[in-house]
Amino acid sequence: MSKRELHFGLMFWAGGTHPSGWRYPSSHAGAAFDIEFLQRVTQLVEAAKFDFLFLGDRLASDPSLQTTNPSQMSRLEPFVSGASLAAATSHIGIVVTANPTYYDPYNLARMFASLDHLSQGRASWNLVTGADEIAAGNFSRQSHWDTERRYDWADEFVAVVRGLWDSDAITPLHHKGRYFDVAGPLNVKRPPQGHPVILHAGTSDRSRELGARDADVIFASQATIESAKAYYADVKSRASKYGRRDSDIAILPGLTPVVAETTEKAVEIFDHLNSFIALEPDGDGGEASRYGSLGRMGKRRNLTAVSIAIGVDVAGQDRDAPVDPLVLAEANADGQRLFADVTRLTRRDVKGPNRLTYRDLIIGHIGTGAVVVGDPNEVADHIQHWFDEKAADGFNIFPPYVPESVEAFTSLVIPELQRRGLYRTDYSGSTFRDHLGLAKPAPILSSASSL
Amino acid sequence: MAKPLHLGFLYAPQSGYQTHDENFDPLNPVHLTTFARDLEGAGFAFLLIDDSVGRTEPARSEAFTTASFLATRTRHIGLIAAANTSYVEPYNVTRLAASLDHVTHGRAGWLVSTGVVDPAGANYGQTAVAPAVHYERASEILDIARRLWDSWEDGAFIRDKQSGVFVDGSKIHPIDHVGASFSVKGPLNVARPPQGQVIVAHRVADERSAEFAGRHADIAILAAETAGDIAALRDNVLAAARGARRDEQHVLLFAEIVSVIGPDHAAGAPKAPVAHYVSGTPTEIADQIEALANAVTLDGLVVAPRVVRSSPDAFSRDVIPELARRQRLRSGDRSGTLRERLGLARPGNIFEHKAPEPASTAA
Numbered sequence: 180m181s182k183r184e185l186h187f188g189l190m191f192w193a194g195g196t197h198p199s200g201w202r203y204p205s206s207h208a209g210a211a212f213d214i215e216f217l218q219r220v221t222q223l224v225e226a227a228k229f230d231f232l233f234l235g236d237r238l239a240s241d242p243s244l245q246t247t248n249p250s251q252m253s254r255l256e257p258f259v260s261g262a263s264l265a266a267a268t269s270h271i272g273i274v275v276t277a278n279p280t281y282y283d284p285y286n287l288a289r290m291f292a293s294l295d296h297l298s299q300g301r302a303s304w305n306l307v308t309g310a311d312e313i314a315a316g317n318f319s320r321q322s323h324w325d326t327e328r329r330y331d332w333a334d335e336f337v338a339v340v341r342g343l344w345d346s347d348a349i350t351p352l353h354h355k356g357r358y359f360d361v362a363g364p365l366n367v368k369r370p371p372q373g374h375p376v377i378l379h380a381g382t383s384d385r386s387r388e389l390g391a392r393d394a395d396v397i398f399a400s401q402a403t404i405e406s407a408k409a410y411y412a413d414v415k416s417r418a419s420k421y422g423r424r425d426s427d428i429a430i431l432p433g434l435t436p437v438v439a440e441t442t443e444k445a446v447e448i449f450d451h452l453n454s455f456i457a458l459e460p461d462g463d464g465g466e467a468s469r470y471g472s473l474g475r476m477g478k479r480r481n482l483t484a485v486s487i488a489i490g491v492d493v494a495g496q497d498r499d500a501p502v503d504p505l506v507l508a509e510a511n512a513d514g515q516r517l518f519a520d521v522t523r524l525t526r527r528d529v530k531g532p533n534r535l536t537y538r539d540l541i542i543g544h545i546g547t548g549a550v551v552v553g554d555p556n557e558v559a560d561h562i563q564h565w566f567d568e569k570a571a572d573g574f575n576i577f578p579p580y581v582p583e584s585v586e587a588f589t590s591l592v593i594p595e596l597q598r599r600g601l602y603r604t605d606y607s608g609s610t611f612r613d614h615l616g617l618a619k620p621a622p623i624l625s626s627a628s629s630l
Numbered sequence: 631m632a633k634p635l636h637l638g639f640l641y642a643p644q645s646g647y648q649t650h651d652e653n654f655d656p657l658n659p660v661h662l663t664t665f666a667r668d669l670e671g672a673g674f675a676f677l678l679i680d681d682s683v684g685r686t687e688p689a690r691s692e693a694f695t696t697a698s699f700l701a702t703r704t705r706h707i708g709l710i711a712a713a714n715t716s717y718v719e720p721y722n723v724t725r726l727a728a729s730l731d732h733v734t735h736g737r738a739g740w741l742v743s744t745g746v747v748d749p750a751g752a753n754y755g756q757t758a759v760a761p762a763v764h765y766e767r768a769s770e771i772l773d774i775a776r777r778l779w780d781s782w783e784d785g786a787f788i789r790d791k792q793s794g795v796f797v798d799g800s801k802i803h804p805i806d807h808v809g810a811s812f813s814v815k816g817p818l819n820v821a822r823p824p825q826g827q828v829i830v831a832h833r834v835a836d837e838r839s840a841e842f843a844g845r846h847a848d849i850a851i852l853a854a855e856t857a858g859d860i861a862a863l864r865d866n867v868l869a870a871a872r873g874a875r876r877d878e879q880h881v882l883l884f885a886e887i888v889s890v891i892g893p894d895h896a897a898g899a900p901k902a903p904v905a906h907y908v909s910g911t912p913t914e915i916a917d918q919i920e921a922l923a924n925a926v927t928l929d930g931l932v933v934a935p936r937v938v939r940s941s942p943d944a945f946s947r948d949v950i951p952e953l954a955r956r957q958r959l960r961s962g963d964r965s966g967t968l969r970e971r972l973g974l975a976r977p978g979n980i981f982e983h984k985a986p987e988p989a990s991t992a993a
């Protein structure tokens with residue numbers, strides 16, 4: 180077996196994955212519809228030998244996202260941006276998010292086969308069953324299906340798509356299943372990769388099962404190493420019953436790196452970014468209700484919400500004041516974790532020369548996902564630790580502000596990981612499967628209708 | 631003299647009426663790039679990328695993916711991609727077209743086809759549907775698409791780093807469409823296309839398609855054998871436009887011509903069922919085109935050769951310069967949007983000016 184090697188993707192929200200990343204001075208606030216800019220950033224990570232560029236997607240929009248998630252309000256349709264990015268690059272994998280819940284398998288199989296031909300073997304499908312309840316309203320549905328229905332549908336859908344990729348005039352498919360009735364064959368030749376790489380992202384039991392069976396790459400979202408290790412072990416153990424080896428699936432959690440030449444500079448950038456987050460007055464500590472629940476329900480950005488979370492009443496405190504050490508002493512277990520996390524990121528504490536403030540607690544409380552702040556060595560240590568501990572096979576990198584955070588990661592962290600022998604110094608092939616060390620699958624000639 | 635003509639090119643290899651030579655592989659991105667750049671250089675205003683979801687040879691890629699790829703590889707040529715309204719979700723196809731317009735900086739179009747011409751229900755679990763149903767569905771999807779393209783006003787993005795205001799929510803509109811086949815709430819999740827509304831093209835071969843084009847299309851592609859039949863289709867389209875209370879000037883009329891030059895005479899090249907054929911030497915072809923343009927008032931021609939070639943085709947090489955010499959072709963600025971190039975104004979937004987006027991602002 181060849182040596183385990185890190186894999187990296189760039190999770191591409193053009194305005195940055197930080198809720199206020201677009202406000203960072205050097206950020207390009209109009210990036211989402213500027214294809215030349217997207218191409219430049221893609222070329223940047225291709226030069227750093229990234230495995231893929233990840234184009235997430237939503238099937239609805241909501242103006243109320245502007246303070247919490249402006250990058251999620253609107254974007255280019257990902258097949259369009261994916262094909263345009265393929266035209267400006269030569270090696271990097273292009274991941275297009277497509278939600279079977281609101282797609283048709285024949286159309287989707289054609290689109291991915293086409294993208295795989297046009298990119299010469301770099302297409303990939305991020306199969307998600309959909310986060311947005313309000314998407315149903317855009318697709319003539321009364322409501323978003325529940326998990327069981329979405330995954331029953333997705334399981335058959337992916338089998339039909341694979342069957343279409345393998346179909347030809349002699350074996351046209353003739354699928355008749357619970358949800359789909361597809362004659363075939365596909366009218367696009369078998370893709371160069373055989374099957375474009377399949378990514379999957381989800382959290383439920385059904386999602387893990389689909390991922391273990393069908394995914395080449397899993398995009399995970401655990402924020403702590405303990406939960407990431409548990410998820411990693413669970414999915415890989417499920418895969419064995421489908422005859423798959425550990426190395427057949429790469430599990431890549433999201434990771435937001437804030438990196439600079441020095442720790443002090445990195446913390447300064449982190450604080451600068453967070454200074455743009457619009458905080459709310461104290462009073463209401465409940466979840467911020469959001470029209471139609473597009474994305475996660477937002478936590479209240481105030482000290483009332485912090486008080487509820489940590490079990491100590493800090494509402495009304497001056498947000499710029501240092502936190503009283505007694506608050507930490509009295510905080511519950513969640514509160515202890517919150518303080519530890521804030522200290523890890525900001526290097527500030529309730530004692531010593533650098534004091535953390537009440538504002539830091541609010542920012543820490545609303546944060547999501549794994550974040551690391553530090554100099555190139557500290558960030559590389561973090562990555563290596565998760566990799567060695569089998570919490571990750573690599574990461575989907577969340578660039579908090581674009582393009583500078585991408586430049587920082589590729590110029591500071593990638594060379595350090597290469598020095599440590601953890602990351603490739605060049606591509607060994609030209610297809611996305613090559614980067615993952617996956618062979619081109621032989622056609623499945625039996626009909627998919629055996630589901 | 632008749633007005634000078636715009637030129638479009640219909641790309642539909644393996645469609646039953648077009649093939650390609652052995653040096654051209656429609657799935658090869660390098661070949662596609664050379665092909666599109668040659669057309670751009672020859673002065674074509676747009677490339678129509680046809681599509682099929684039925685049982686055709688597995689030789690070409692899906693039209694919107696192909697157009698999006700070519701968007702980066704070209705600078706000036708319009709890219710009009712086909713999608714069949716009988717087999718798509720309106721929200722998906724509307725996003726594709728709007729996004730293509732962004733990545734081409736306003737060179738995008740959508741060639742609307744329906745299940746009538748390309749019955750493919752067997753790949754979608756559909757049982758046979760009457761042609762009228764296909765067209766009703768197409769019409770509803772066009773109504774949805776036009777409203778979704780307008781659902782973000784041009785000024786919706788504020789992006790003020792200082793204040794943190796990213797959008798003006800009052801300029802983003804749900805469309806609340808409830809119709810016979812679809813209900814679509816909106817808004818779209820794509821900014822308004824650079825052209826405001828993406829160019830819509832439709833191929834006209836009978837009364838039903840003429841009715842649809844008159845109502846919905848910016849470009850009507852008239853496909854008939856004789857000049858007289860082309861003129862009759864033209865009259866049908868314009869009558870439908872008037873019926874829909876559209877300005878006749880807003881529907882551009884193109885005749886589809888099948889050019890047969892030199893090697894295209896060879897056996898094996900498919901024949902279109904209904905089309906206006908021009909053939910012979912470049913001079914003879916130019917004569918035939920002039921005769922057509924004198925007989926029928928047209929805005930342009932869609933050239934549909936029987937064979938797509940790996941090297942610039944004889945029409946580009948020999949016929950276009952001859953037509954240019956006779957001052958039969960539009961020349962002029964090719965740097966703007968497809969709309970600008972075709973002389974079509976950028977439409978206003980149906981949602982604008984609908985907000986109640988602010989109460990009188992006494993100083």
Ligand SMILES: Cc1cc2nc3c(=O)[nH]c(=O)nc-3n(C[C@H](O)[C@H](O)[C@H](O)COP(=O)(O)O)c2cc1C
Pocket residue numbers: 234235236237238276278307308309310311326380381382383384385386398399400433
């Ligand atoms: C890391 C990660 C990335 C995701 N990306 C998307 C996305 O781009 N678009 C989308 O609609 N849903 C996305 N989802 C949401 C899933 O589609 C799904 O709705 C969610 O995980 C909860 O349901 P499930 O785990 O049962 O699938 C993502 C989920 C995770 C964990």
